[in-house]
Structures are given as C-alpha cells and as structure tokens.
Amino acid sequence: MKLTVIGGGSTYTPELVDGFARLRDTLPVEELVLVDPAADRLELVGGLARRIFARQGHGGRIVTTSDLDAGIDGADAVLLQLRVGGQAAREKDETWPLECGCVGQETTGAGGLAKALRTVPVVLDIAERVRRANPRAWIIDFTNPVGIVTRALLRAGHRAVGLCNVAIGFQRKFAALLDTTPAEVHLAHVGLNHLTWETGVRRGGPDGEDVLPRLLAEHGEAIAADVRLPRPLLDRLGVVPSYYLRYYYAHDEVVRELRTKPSRAAEVAAMERELLTMYGDPALDEKPALLARRGGAFYSEAAVDLAAALLGGTGSPYQVVNTLNRGTLPFLPDDAVIEVQAAVGPAGPVPLPVEALDPLFSGLIANVTAYEDLALDAALRGGRDRVFRALLAHPLIGQHEYADALTDRLVAHNREHLAWA
Template identity: 90%
Template structure:
C-alpha cells in the first residue's frame, strides 16, 4: 500500500507518522511519500519520520520529494494537508478582518474566504494530477476550509472525502469524562465543517443509549470551560456546539479578545521554529510533547481510520466525515457538503440518517451553506463582485460597508495568490 501526503513538510506530519506506526495493523502502509516544495523542512520532517518508524519497528519506507507527479504516481490514497502562503498568509487572515471589527480567523469569516480563494485552485490542480496518476486513488482532504475544498473536489468528480479532527477530539474528551473506551462513544454529530453540534452522545453505536443529558448534568462546567462558553447556554441548548460556534455565539467578545493579544498564527510560527529545530536532532525518534500544542489532536487516528475504511481495511464502520448531503439535511442542496456520521467503505461515505434539525441550528447551517456556495464560485471564477457577494452573505459579516471594505483588504493581501487579481 502506498500513501502520499501532500504538504508532507508540515510540522503536523510526525503526528501522522506516529499514527501510521502505532496503527500498522489497521493500515499496513508499505510506502509513505511526503511531498512538499520546501526542501529544507521536508528533509527535517522526513528524517524524523524514518526514525519514528524505525523506533516502533515499522517496516514501511519513507520517501521525500518535491516532485508532485512522482509522489502521487501509483498512490492508493493521497492526503492533502497543505497551506498555500504558509503561516505568513494565515497571519494576514487573522489580522486584517479585525480592522473592520470582524472576526479574524483562518477558516471562517473573511479570513476563511481568503484561504479558500488561495487554496481551491491549487487543490484542484493537485487532484487532477492524482487522477491522471491513478484514477482509483482516494483523496483525503484535511486542508482548510475543509467543507469548501471538499465540495470543490466532489464537484469536479474526484474520489474525495473531507476530514476534520473536531469530532474525534470530542469523542475522546467525552469518553474520558464517562470513563469508557472511546470506541464505545458514538456522536450524533451534525452540521458543516467548523459549524457542528453534538445532539446526542451514544454508547455502543448509532442505536445506543443517549447519555448526553447525563454528560451535561455531571460535566457541564468542564465542557463549557473547554468551549469558552457559559454553562447556562449549554443547559439551554441541550447540545454541545463545536468550539468554532463561539465565533458566532460570542462574536463581539471574541473580536475584542483578538485585538488584545498576538495572533494564533504568530504563536504557531514560533512553535514551528522550535519544532523544526527539534526535528533536526538525529537522536529524536518520537513526536515531541510540544507537538500537542501545535493543534490537530487525534488527527492521525482519524486519518488512519478513514484511509483504512476507504481502502478496504479494518477501519471503523462509522466515522464523522465531510461528504455530499444527498438529502440527509432536506433543507440543503444535494451537492452541499455536510459533516456528519457516515458509513465509510471502499465505495466512499454514505451519511447516516439525521433527525430533523432544530431551526436554531438549521437556519445557521443553511446560511453558511449559501455562503460556501458563493465562496466556491469566487474561488473558481474570481472577480471582485463574487468576493463581495460571498462576504455579504456570511453571517459574521452581513453588512455592505463591511463587505466592501473586507473585499478590498482581501484582494490587497492575497494578490500574489489570485490569478485574476
């Protein structure tokens, strides 16, 4: 089995390698190819990857290359984890929206749109080259914004599934609070990427007993603290929102906070410098503890599980993924991409049935889905007016003066990445 990681020079990659090593029985990778244009980073990450596999006795071979076509040739699955523009572009995504009093964040709002505009054309080019190399290869997209990128891939006819680590992180957290094996915890997870709610927490599978009320009653304070939302709000909702919902439920509070501290991009950039220095140590043969602060917790477990199921191995029968709606949420178009529990196998992901969604959540999901459609149109076709329409439609923006000012800033800060600008 050959797997290729595009963006393999990321400091995330040792987390992924550690998962491949530990879970070799689930996903027996024989050749792992790391593709990245940043040769120096790739050499450091590739060296650590080989040492991690060797330490854990994994027989797989690690290959590093900056040649995308060679890297994807014959791959059974290609995992995308790239960041067009690097942390410097992320730093901009998180700062210039604040000038207009709007959220500065890399996956939602104006910053999220900027990332989509930079990313979608690049990902589609990569996917076409994957298709030429092996039309049966699966593409697993971990590149944000996952919902928009996955919709672009599926709309273009690629064999693709989107992946996010929010759900598996909550699954692990709830399992710890309940004192049970994470494999016994099934989430009623519904919404869009970075716009989801846990409407049930079931033990033993989709038909298991819903212990969410018990979880909120006994551990509501801890859950609320993690989400940085007030406990009474969780009690009133009766569900657990993704921590990304704080950008919507406490928008003004978050804007004030973001204006008083360094950006997350600046923190991550400093962390990456430290991590890369560690990766260059030839005695290091395991992922360093610092990597846990970098983000992407449990990413490797989710990626291994998904790849194993798609490639016919021993992955879990149900997984939270980003895939086509196909009537699952009847108020959305069939070709919208939703994030829900799905049955995953060699033919792809089939969403499990979802009970009628409370209008409190359905309205926001419908609104953001409309934004994502406009965002994808802007990413594919370009033009100032399309960017403006997408920004005006976003519930975190929604005022024409803000949308106009943000459009100008977005184009100015991303001109080198926008072929039409």
C-alpha cells in the same frame, strides 16, 4: 499500500507518521511519500519520520520528494494538508478582518474566504494530477476550509472525502468523562465543517443509550470551558457546540480578545521554529510533547481510520466525515457538503440518517451553506463582485459597508495568489 501526503513538510506530519506506525495493523502502509516544495523542512520532517518508524519497528519505506507527480504516482490514497501562503498568509487572514470589527480567523469569516480563494485552485490542480496518475486513488482532504475544499473536489468528480479532528476530539474527551473507550462513544454529530453540534452521545453505536443529558448534568462546566462558552448556554441549547461556534455565539467578545493578544498564526510560527529545531536532532525518534500544542490532536487516528475504511474496508464502521448531503439534511441541496456520521467503506461514505434539527441550528447551517456556495464560485471564477457577494452572505459580516471594505483588504493582501486580481 502506498500513501502520499501533500504538505509532508508540515510540522503536523510527525503526528500523522506516529499514527501510521502505531496503527500499522489497521492500515499496513508499505510506502509513505512526503511531498513538499520546501526542501529544507522536508529533510527535517522526513528524517524524524524515518526514526519514528524505526523506533516502532515499522518496516515501511518513507520517501521524501519535491516532485509532486513522482510522489503521487501509484498512490492508493493522497492526503492533502497544505497551506498556500504559509503562516505569513495566515497571519494576515487573522488580522486584517479585525480592522473592520470582524473576526479574524483562518477558516471562517473573511479570513476563511481568503484561504479558500488561495487554496481551491491549487488543490484542484493537484487532484487532476492525482486522477491522471491513478483514477481509483482516494483523496483525503485535511486542508482548511475543509468544507469548501471538499465541495470543490467533489463537484469536479474526484474521489474525495473531507476530514476534521473536531469530532474525534469530542469522542476522546467524552470517553474519558464516561470512563469508557472511544470505540464505545458514538456521536450524533451534525452540521458543516467548523459549524457542528453534538446533538447526542450514544454508548455502543447509533442505536445506543443517549448519555448527552448525563454528560451535561455531571460535566457541564468542564465541557463549557473546553468549548469556551458559558455553561448556562449549553444547558439552554441542550447540545454541545464545537468551539468554532464561539465565533458566532460570542462574536464581539472574540473580536475584543483578538485585538488584545498576538495572533494564533504568530504563536504557531514560533512553535514551528522550535519544532523544526527539535526535528533536526538525530537522537529524537518520537513526536515531541510540544506538538500537542500545535493543533491537530487525534488527526492521525482519524486519518488512519478513514484511509483504512476507504482502502480495505477495515477501521471503524462509522466515522465523522465531510461528504455530499444527498438528502441527509433536507433543507440543503444534495450537492452541499455536510459533516456528519457516515458508514465508510471502499465505495465511499454514506451519511447516516439525522433527526430533524432545531431551526436554531438548521437556519445557521443553511445560511453558511449559501455562503460556501458563493465562496466556491468566487474561488473558481474570481472577480471582486463574487468576493463581495460571498462576504455579504456570511452571517459574521452581512453589512454592505463591511463587505466592501473587507473585499478591498482581501484582494490587496492576496493579490499574488489570485490569478484574476
């Protein structure tokens, strides 16, 4: 089995490699190819990756290359974890929206739209080349904004599934609180990428006992602290929102916070410099503890589980993925991309049925889905007016003066990545 990671020079990659090494019985990778245009980073990451495999006794071959076509040739699955513009672009995404009093964040709001506009054309070009190399290859997208990028891939007819680590993070945390194994925890996870709620937590499978009320009653303070929302709000909602809902439920508070501290991009850039120095140490043969602060917790487990299910029918029978709605949420178009539990196998994911949602949640999902449709249109066809329409539709913006000002800033900061600008 050959797997290729696009963006293989990312500091995330040792987390992924560690998962491939530990879980080799679930996903027997014979060749792992790391593709990245940044040859200096790729050399450091690739060296550590080989040492991780060797330490854990994995017999697979690790190849590094800056040649995309060579890297994807014959791949059974391609994982996308690229960042167009790097941390420098992310730094801008997180700062210029604050000038208009709006959240600056790399996956939602105006910053998220900027990332989508930079990313979608690049990903679609990669996907076309993957299709030419192996039409049966699966594309697993971890590149943000996952929902929009996955929707672009699926609309173009690619064999693609979107992946996020939010759900697996909740699964692990709830398992610890319940003193059980993650495999025993089945989430009723519903929404869009980075706009999800845990509406139930069932033990043993989708038909098991719902222990969410118990979790909120006994561990509500800890859960609330984890998602950075007030405990009384969780009690009133009766669900656990992902921490990304804080951008919606506490927008102005978040803006005030972001204006008074360094951006997350600046923190990550400093962390990456330290990590890359560590990766260059020939004695290092395991992922360093610092990597846990970089983000992407449990990404490797989720990626291995998904790839194993798609390629061999092994792995967990149910997984949270980003895939086509196909009537699962009846208030959305069939071609919307939702993030839900699905039965995953070689034919792809099939969403599990979802109970009727409270309008408090379904209304926001419908609104953001409409924004994502407009965002994808702007990413595919370009034009200032399409960018403006997407920003005007976003519930974190919604005022024409803000949308106009943010459109000007978005174009100015991203001109080198926008063919039409």
